[in-house]
Amino acid sequence: xxxxxxxxxxxxxxxxxxxxxxxxxxxxxxxxxWYQQALGQGPQFIFQYYEEEERQxxxxxxRFSGHQFPNYSSELNVNALLLGDSALYLCASSFxxxxxxxxxxxGTRLTxx
Amino acid sequence: xxxxxxxxxSLIVQKGGxxxxxxxxxxxxxxxxxxxQQFPGKGPALLIAIRPDVSEKKEGRFTISFNKxxxxxxxxxxxxxxxxxxxxxxxxxxxxxxxxxxxxTGTRLKVLA
Numbered sequence: 001x002x003x004x005x006x007x008x009x010x011x012x013x014x015x016x017x018x019x020x021x022x023x024x025x026x027x028x029x030x031x032x033x034w035y036q037q038a039l040g041q042g043p044q045f046i047f048q049y050y051e052e053e054e055r056q057x058x059x060x061x062x063r064f065s066g067h068q069f070p071n072y073s074s075e076l077n078v079n080a081l082l083l084g085d086s087a088l089y090l091c092a093s094s095f096x097x098x099x100x101x102x103x104x105x106x107g108t109r110l111t112x113x
Numbered sequence: 114x115x116x117x118x119x120x121x122x123s124l125i126v127q128k129g130g131x132x133x134x135x136x137x138x139x140x141x142x143x144x145x146x147x148x149x150q151q152f153p154g155k156g157p158a159l160l161i162a163i164r165p166d167v168s169e170k171k172e173g174r175f176t177i178s179f180n181k182x183x184x185x186x187x188x189x190x191x192x193x194x195x196x197x198x199x200x201x202x203x204x205x206x207x208x209x210x211x212x213x214x215x216x217x218t219g220t221r222l223k224v225l226a
Contacts, residue, residue: 004156031212033211033212033213035214040218040219041218041219042119042202042204042216042217042218042219043157043202043214043216044216045213045214045215048211048212048213050211055211056211056213058213090156090157092156094212098212099145099147099162099206099212102147102159102212102214103159104149104156104157104158105156106154106155106156107155107156
């Protein structure tokens with residue numbers, strides 16, 4: 001049973017560019033949450049998608065946007081990249097309104113130069 | 114109010130010893146407190162979790178102690194092993210229905226052989 005799959009694993013982008021990160025949730029999960037983990041810090045909640053809608057958003061600017069597809073997979077888009085956007089981006093999947101099985105992927109390491 | 118404060122930042126323990134990591138919070142509405150283990154290059158993995166109506170939970174070598182009145186909780190790793198060397202994060206769930214987690218800043222544990 002595959003867990004949460006994220007792609008790509010590593011990415012280097014230039015300031016001002018746009019990036020799209022992808023996440024496939026664990027089988028049976030329908031909710032996807034995105035977190036940003038800066039080096040040496042704990043993950044910070046970006047937003048969560050359920051039933052193809054953004055359900056809640058953390059303290060991140062509108063440059064961060066997302067999407068959830070009918071198969072529950074999700075994308076995180078970041079526009080106008082800043083050096084400070086360099087981080088590990090983690091996707092977590094879960095089933096509905098429950099803590100049960102809240103599972104993280106291995107993340108995408110984004111470096112902005 | 115939405116912060117979770119974690120200490121120590123780093124910890125070195127001899128093999129067979131007890132590792133203790135502490136967290137404190139302010140928001141009494143938090144309703145779920147998981148601990149995550151993260152190895153380099155990997156996403157956080159759930160170790161053990163507790164709800165505020167329970168004072169202690171034990172799973173194998175891992176124990177959470179929860180002090181509701183002091184708004185503190187801690188992770189105890191008994192008989193620490195070199196394979197336990199990782200970064201540990203405490204977290205708290207915001208009771209908003211979205212199961213958004215607020216993470217501590219992490220504790221880097223090194224267990225000496």
